[in-house]
Amino acid sequence: MLTLLRTIGAGFLGFLAGTGRLVMFAATAISHCFRPPFYFRLIGRQMLDIGYYSLPVVGMTTLFSGMVLALQSYSGFARFSAEGAIATVVVLSMTRELAPVLAGLMVAGRVGAAMAAEIGTMRVTEQIDALTTLSTNPFKYLVVPRIMAGTLMLPLLVLTGDIIGVFGGYVVAVYKLGFNPGTYIKSTVEYLEFIDVASGLVKAAVFGFLISLMGCYHGYNSRGGAQGVGAATTNAVVSASILLLIFNYIITELFFAR
Amino acid sequence: MSTSPKIRIRGLKKRFGSKQVLNGVDLDVGIGESLVIIGGSGSGKSVLLKCILGLITPDEGSIQIDGEETTGLSGRERERVMRKFGMLFQGGALFDSLKVWENVAFGLIQGRGTAKAEARLVALEKLAQVGLTEAVAELSPAELSGGMQKRVALARAIATEPEIIFFDEPTTGLDPIMADVINDLIAASVKELGATAMSITHDMASARKIADHIAMIYEGRIIWHGAVAEIDNSGNDHVDQFINGRAEGPIQMQVTRP
Ligand SMILES: Nc1ncnc2c1ncn2[C@@H]1O[C@H](COP(=O)(O)OP(=O)(O)OP(=O)(O)O)[C@@H](O)[C@H]1O
Ligand SMILES: [Mg+2]
Numbered sequence: 135m136l137t138l139l140r141t142i143g144a145g146f147l148g149f150l151a152g153t154g155r156l157v158m159f160a161a162t163a164i165s166h167c168f169r170p171p172f173y174f175r176l177i178g179r180q181m182l183d184i185g186y187y188s189l190p191v192v193g194m195t196t197l198f199s200g201m202v203l204a205l206q207s208y209s210g211f212a213r214f215s216a217e218g219a220i221a222t223v224v225v226l227s228m229t230r231e232l233a234p235v236l237a238g239l240m241v242a243g244r245v246g247a248a249m250a251a252e253i254g255t256m257r258v259t260e261q262i263d264a265l266t267t268l269s270t271n272p273f274k275y276l277v278v279p280r281i282m283a284g285t286l287m288l289p290l291l292v293l294t295g296d297i298i299g300v301f302g303g304y305v306v307a308v309y310k311l312g313f314n315p316g317t318y319i320k321s322t323v324e325y326l327e328f329i330d331v332a333s334g335l336v337k338a339a340v341f342g343f344l345i346s347l348m349g350c351y352h353g354y355n356s357r358g359g360a361q362g363v364g365a366a367t368t369n370a371v372v373s374a375s376i377l378l379l380i381f382n383y384i385i386t387e388l389f390f391a392r
Numbered sequence: 393m394s395t396s397p398k399i400r401i402r403g404l405k406k407r408f409g410s411k412q413v414l415n416g417v418d419l420d421v422g423i424g425e426s427l428v429i430i431g432g433s434g435s436g437k438s439v440l441l442k443c444i445l446g447l448i449t450p451d452e453g454s455i456q457i458d459g460e461e462t463t464g465l466s467g468r469e470r471e472r473v474m475r476k477f478g479m480l481f482q483g484g485a486l487f488d489s490l491k492v493w494e495n496v497a498f499g500l501i502q503g504r505g506t507a508k509a510e511a512r513l514v515a516l517e518k519l520a521q522v523g524l525t526e527a528v529a530e531l532s533p534a535e536l537s538g539g540m541q542k543r544v545a546l547a548r549a550i551a552t553e554p555e556i557i558f559f560d561e562p563t564t565g566l567d568p569i570m571a572d573v574i575n576d577l578i579a580a581s582v583k584e585l586g587a588t589a590m591s592i593t594h595d596m597a598s599a600r601k602i603a604d605h606i607a608m609i610y611e612g613r614i615i616w617h618g619a620v621a622e623i624d625n626s627g628n629d630h631v632d633q634f635i636n637g638r639a640e641g642p643i644q645m646q647v648t649r650p
Contacts, residue, residue: 252489260485263447267479268548269471269503 159351163281166273173279180283184245184342185290191244192237196295199232200224200302208311221313221321224303229326229334233295235382238341241288242374246349249280250370253353254363262354277350281343288342289335296331333389340385341378348374396459398423398556398588399444404453405612406439413439414450415612421605426582426589428599428620430634431609432643437592438482440609441558444590445477446470457556475503478554482561482592484545486533492544493519493529499552518547521577523570539566546574550581557581559591563598575601596635608634610643 207220253276256262265272300322307313349370356366397420404417413436421427429437442448444455446462455462462473478499486495496515500506506514519529522543533541542565549557559578563571579602582589593599599606600620607617608631616628623635633641 264485
């Protein structure tokens with residue numbers, strides 16, 4: 135019994151210590167975001183990598199989500215003759231929920247993993263130590279560009295995803311289910327409010343921050359060779375995905391639970 | 393020995409888990425002196441250098457650079473002291489995302505704010521000194537042989553002409569002729585730049601060539617420290633065994649004999 139308690143206690147303390155380290159890491163990273171020198175070229179390259187090269191994945195995911203949403207809600211809503219609502223259902227679900235969450239999860243898998251692997255390899259091959267000896271702060275050089283780019287680019291990706299998702303719904307509704315194009319577009323914008331899109335973009339910014347933070351954190355603290363880097367990569371993706379879903383709930387609560 | 397040493401270490405201790413790697417190191421390195429540290433594999437030579445650089449935080453003891461205590465420094469203060477240092481890492485630690493010349497020019501461009509074109513010229517000059525051509529400068533580190541990587545790392549360590557240079561096994565993995573070229577280069581760097589150097593090597597020929605003084609580390613302490621001319625008459629059994637490379641003697645390797 136005592137050993138059980140001890141194990142639980144040790145686990146809990148370990149969890150607290152880990153959280154503390156992560157918060158310290160995040161605080162250091164954020165404080166460096168506002169102090170020169172800034173590596174604009176590196177920020178640009180990360181923005182390109184996160185924003186531009188994630189477009190295909192995010193585009194495909196949101197396109198098919200929008201399409202399936204139209205299809206599902208049509209066959210479901212037909213039971214109580216509410217087919218007219220599908221344009222609204224598609225646009226609200228996409229902007230508020232699906233585009234940010236799906237894009238976030240996709241980018242976590244693509245970008246978060248790459249960040250952890252790259253920084254982790256630099257850690258275990260002493261490249262991060264070498265940066266320090268060459269008068270370059272590894273936080274400013276490695277972490278800040280990634281976190282800035284992640285936080286700035288994910289909203290843009292999600293905005294694109296919103297449009298593509300709504301377009302997917304439109305295609306299915308008009309060409310498959312025989313809706314009138316004009317009516318569909320009209321009901322898409324009719325009930326859409328600014329806050330629907332805005333809340334999705336706020337989510338996206340927070341997700342982008344979390345994904346790059348977890349990628350950098352796990353990479354930066356990786357230990358012991360290829361296996362350590364592999365573990366860092368997995369941990370980055372898993373922890374980013376879980377945190378993302380938790381914060382998705384919290385932000386939704388803050389925006390809409392009134 | 394100079395009255396005010398460049399580097400002054402007192403009672404330095406560091407343990408990893410249950411392994412006491414450094415157990416009270418006392419060491420002085422005078423201005424413009426070239427000290428070679430010898431000692432068995434795993435005796436803590438690399439750890440000692442990293443402690444001085446602040447890459448590893450020691451458990452106890454004092455490290456003074458130019459009379460300034462550096463063990464408690466962080467942030468900008470630490471960066472200021474780091475500017476005095478150049479380091480050749482045992483594993484090279486080249487930035488694999490950058491070209492060879494960008495690696496060599498890194499400290500100049502990022503650390504000193506030198507213009508890119510000018511830094512490139514300096515890099516090419518340093519690369520020529522270690523026997524690498526302009527064609528090699530455009531390659532990425534992964535395309536080089538082990539010995540070439542080592543020479544690039546050496547060029548990077550001396551490119552900013554630092555006051556204190558650490559060489560962790562500069563000639564390991566080089567052919568005997570190139571090793572001798574590198575020995576000359578290290579000796580010249582110390583003489584011409586007036587730099588203070590600490591080198592680690594297992595190669596006694598190299599040690600005799602580049603050292604003014606030699607210190608031997610054993611079981612976490614400096615057991616012998618003297619001028620290079622005295623090494624053959626050190627009167628220390630450990631040193632004798634080491635420099636003559638005998639398996640029999642007071643130092644026992646933890647191996648099972650067939
Ligand atoms: N980051 C670390 N974490 C845990 N143990 C470490 C770490 N760095 C070094 N050690 C341990 O410290 C000891 C000394 O390592 P160090 O690299 O200084 O050896 P060395 O004298 O440079 O050996 P070699 O000549 O083989 O390079 C080793 O037993 C090593 O396992
Ligand atoms: Mg070593």
